Amino acid sequence: MSEYEGHQYVGVDLHRRRSVIVRQTEDGIQLSAVRILNDPVALGLQIEQAGCHPDVVLEAAYGWYWAADVLQAAGARVHLADPLG
Template sequence: MSEYNGHQYVGVDLHRRRSVMVRQTEAGVQLSAVRILNDPVALGLQIEQAGHDPDVVLEATYGWYWAADVLQAAGARVHLAHPLGVKGFAYRRVKNDIRDAADLADLLRMGRLPEAWIAVALVC
């Protein structure tokens, strides 16, 4: 776990093979930015660095559901960013994966994230 013990916000810019995770404090200070292979074990190990019960945001793009399942199993509160709500990211002057993940974390942290609904499967 990192040296910061407060609540953390994590933005994940999820792609097909690799993803970028940015961790922030409640004040918006960036704690880390890492690239990982899209593997459940790698994602689980990285989310452990965010401490207890972090808030994590993913953009609702193709294949987000496996990451949401892994993050929820690790104890994270998962939020799904609505793709139309964050469409403006494409028009920024500075565009890269770290910036995208940090902006997602910022929107969540400030309570301005346009959220999509995550369906929950009921097992009977």
């Protein structure tokens, strides 16, 4: 769990082999930015740092569905974003 106790917003820039995960506060203050290998365990460990029921924006790029499943199983509210939008 993160040291920040408030609600967190998470952005996931999903790529084929690796992804970047950025966590921030409600006020937009960045808490962390990490690069992970795309693995359900690695993603799950990172989303645990965002506390209870974070809002997560996930890029709806090729292969997004596995990440959405992992995030939802961890209690996140997942919002899909158009990668071209």
